[in-house]
Amino acid sequence: MDFASFFSKNLPYLLAGISVGGQYALIAIGYTMVYGILRLINFAHGDIFMVAGLLMIYSTTVFPLWVSIPLTIVVTVILGMMVEKVAYKPLRSAPRMSVMISAIGVSYLLQNLALYVTGGLAKPYPAIPGISATVTIGPATTKWVTIITPFLTLLLVVLLMQLINHTKIGMAMRAVANDFETSRLMGIQVDAVISMTFIIGSFLAAVGSLLYFSNYPSVVPTSGAMPGLKAFVAAVFGGIGSIPGAVIGAFIIGISENIIKGAGWTTFSDAFTFALLIVVLLVKPTGLFGEGAKDKV
Amino acid sequence: MNKDKMINGIISAILLALLFGLVVLLDHTLPTTGIAMTVLQKCCIYSLVAVSMNLLNGFTGLFSLGQAGFMLLGAYTYGILTIPVDARPSVYQYFDGGIVQFSVPFWVGILAAGCVAALFAWLIGLPVLRLKSDYLAIATLGFAEILRAFCQWDKLGGLTNGSNMLRKYPSFNTLLFPFTVSVICIAVIVLLINSSYGRAFKAIRDDEVAAEAMGINLAHHKRMSFCISSFFAGIGGALLAMFQTTVQASAFKTNMTYEILLVVVIGGLGSVTGSIIATFLFYLCSEWWLRFLDSEIMIGAFKVPLLRPGFRKVVFSIVIMVIVLFARKGIMGDREFSVAAVRRWFGKHRSSGSEGKEEKA
Numbered sequence A: 001m002d003f004a005s006f007f008s009k010n011l012p013y014l015l016a017g018i019s020v021g022g023q024y025a026l027i028a029i030g031y032t033m034v035y036g037i038l039r040l041i042n043f044a045h046g047d048i049f050m051v052a053g054l055l056m057i058y059s060t061t062v063f064p065l066w067v068s069i070p071l072t073i074v075v076t077v078i079l080g081m082m083v084e085k086v087a088y089k090p091l092r093s094a095p096r097m098s099v100m101i102s103a104i105g106v107s108y109l110l111q112n113l114a115l116y117v118t119g120g121l122a123k124p125y126p127a128i129p130g131i132s133a134t135v136t137i138g139p140a141t142t143k144w145v146t147i148i149t150p151f152l153t154l155l156l157v158v159l160l161m162q163l164i165n166h167t168k169i170g171m172a173m174r175a176v177a178n179d180f181e182t183s184r185l186m187g188i189q190v191d192a193v194i195s196m197t198f199i200i201g202s203f204l205a206a207v208g209s210l211l212y213f214s215n216y217p218s219v220v221p222t223s224g225a226m227p228g229l230k231a232f233v234a235a236v237f238g239g240i241g242s243i244p245g246a247v248i249g250a251f252i253i254g255i256s257e258n259i260i261k262g263a264g265w266t267t268f269s270d271a272f273t274f275a276l277l278i279v280v281l282l283v284k285p286t287g288l289f290g291e292g293a294k295d296k297v
Numbered sequence B: 001m002n003k004d005k006m007i008n009g010i011i012s013a014i015l016l017a018l019l020f021g022l023v024v025l026l027d028h029t030l031p032t033t034g035i036a037m038t039v040l041q042k043c044c045i046y047s048l049v050a051v052s053m054n055l056l057n058g059f060t061g062l063f064s065l066g067q068a069g070f071m072l073l074g075a076y077t078y079g080i081l082t083i084p085v086d087a088r089p090s091v092y093q094y095f096d097g098g099i100v101q102f103s104v105p106f107w108v109g110i111l112a113a114g115c116v117a118a119l120f121a122w123l124i125g126l127p128v129l130r131l132k133s134d135y136l137a138i139a140t141l142g143f144a145e146i147l148r149a150f151c152q153w154d155k156l157g158g159l160t161n162g163s164n165m166l167r168k169y170p171s172f173n174t175l176l177f178p179f180t181v182s183v184i185c186i187a188v189i190v191l192l193i194n195s196s197y198g199r200a201f202k203a204i205r206d207d208e209v210a211a212e213a214m215g216i217n218l219a220h221h222k223r224m225s226f227c228i229s230s231f232f233a234g235i236g237g238a239l240l241a242m243f244q245t246t247v248q249a250s251a252f253k254t255n256m257t258y259e260i261l262l263v264v265v266i267g268g269l270g271s272v273t274g275s276i277i278a279t280f281l282f283y284l285c286s287e288w289w290l291r292f293l294d295s296e297i298m299i300g301a302f303k304v305p306l307l308r309p310g311f312r313k314v315v316f317s318i319v320i321m322v323i324v325l326f327a328r329k330g331i332m333g334d335r336e337f338s339v340a341a342v343r344r345w346f347g348k349h350r351s352s353g354s355e356g357k358e359e360k361a
Helices: A003-038 A045-062 A067-090 A096-118 A142-168 A168-178 A180-185 A188-215 A225-238 A242-260 A268-281 B002-029 B035-059 B068-082 B086-091 B108-130 B131-150 B153-159 B176-194 B197-205 B207-212 B218-244 B252-268 B272-289 B311-326 B337-347
Strands: A135-137 A140-143
Touching: A003 A045, A003 A140, A003 A142, A003 A168, A003 A225, A003 A242, A003 B153, A045 A067, A045 A096, A045 A188, A045 A225, A045 B068, A067 A188, A067 A268, A096 B131, A096 B176, A096 B197, A096 B252, A096 B311, A135 B218, A140 A142, A142 A168, A142 A188, A142 A242, A168 A180, A168 B131, A180 A188, A225 A242, A225 B131, A225 B337, A242 A268, A242 B252, A268 B108, B002 B035, B002 B176, B002 B337, B035 B068, B035 B176, B035 B197, B035 B218, B035 B272, B068 B108, B068 B131, B068 B218, B068 B252, B086 B108, B086 B337, B108 B131, B108 B218, B131 B153, B131 B252, B153 B311, B176 B197, B176 B218, B197 B207, B207 B218, B252 B311, B272 B311, B311 B337
Parallel strands: none
Antiparallel strands: A135 A140
């Protein structure tokens, strides 16, 4: 098979991959920032992403779109902050495993709450004008969201990098990620920095959910689990704590997963992600762009 | 002192015998398909799974999230090996009757389930056990997902029946059977924990560096704990397959592992009896006693608010969060319920003398 025909055959999958990759990237940033600062795999992050999807569904039934989109984002951010205040902050001096168990508990709670609220029915996701319309590129037909996602993702990442590298709160974040105790001694408000991390993470997860669920017909309470885990793998792959790493990792995972689906191996598209995770952990545990870490292996 | 020990042993044996008697009695009085029977059977099975997970997470300090994967292996091994030959064409209808053309007695199937799970644990452990804490957790979780994908792969359909369910294998309809198997397995785990190996596991949990300095071979003991835990998770999976009468890979998701982990945490990481008590409390409440939370109740003309399907699980998750946040040690911490402990307790509180009858297995 020559390249041109391979390309045209795989173009739909490639496009889908780039799009999903961008959506994973937005979730992965939340994982990588929280892990960088708290050394915690925030298992509830995927469920916050799912809740953002449900919030959008419920708010569009009451409000017009221009109210419900900001409302969804604001409520998701508040939820993310509350989870940190209620479930992680009291355990700051506890062993790391306790915090992780707490995160699993929050995930269980959010899923069960979603199950209760939705009554176990799959809720159809509203069409968002502009991004839910279809578009044809060469041999592939797709939705506008596929085209918009990578650009929006890159824009948000560039803004985030500006925030982290050129503002006071960004400098505080870098300091806390580098050395928790010392930065506290230097007078940095560690709790405020952590809250800020969760705000940014939840904001990006909410934007990601708007893009991600526009590609799917409906949201169920377990919708967030798998994208969440994959985004985490992307964060590990790129080097945990590194934002560009997480973004590149997410694009690689999104594209490979869809190429695998295109090759007729759909059963293994999820398994591939985890196989990649295990290989990365064993061969290069610091990931593509991670700094040398002390306690991974 | 020795006499004391003997008395404790005798009382424990009597309690266990009474429990067996009770189980036999329940078998004869409860309707076989009633909710009480089903829930008690489930409790017995999940007790074993919870204790096996506790052996790894609570006693050895290896934070693994692969339990559902090993249960899946156990359930599939049992199903594949024990489906009667004449039932195979109808079960494997899309795969020409499957490639396994023999079947073994159920007890061989159960043992094989454990062995296959342990074998895979050994293989997975080779790379994975070098990782620590949360990286170990996420890697074992990943392996569980990979195993699930393989079980659903249609190229292996002759063996696993692809994404279709396995059925028509021998199952049980008594309480005595899962109870007996669980008691035997848990007894083996308790003996292991109280042996020198068990002390080595606890030493690794408390301080790896110190344990290594004392001459404990870390890699060897971690691998051993991982394999043994998976062996019993595999047996638990086989029992679960028998209990459900059908088995399908799509049911063994990470949520299953999370639920078992939360049960273990509620009981107390590092307490076998804690895990058993928590399992019974958890499943009795969630599947039976608190079922009313899921149905709408009218008191006169007043409709009790909030009660509708799903509310039970919400209440449950909130209770779990409260335990995780405010009672981090769980019900038992790392203590054990035993006759000796109860007698000591009574000795201390002879004047106040309240009752402390609890289940002992």
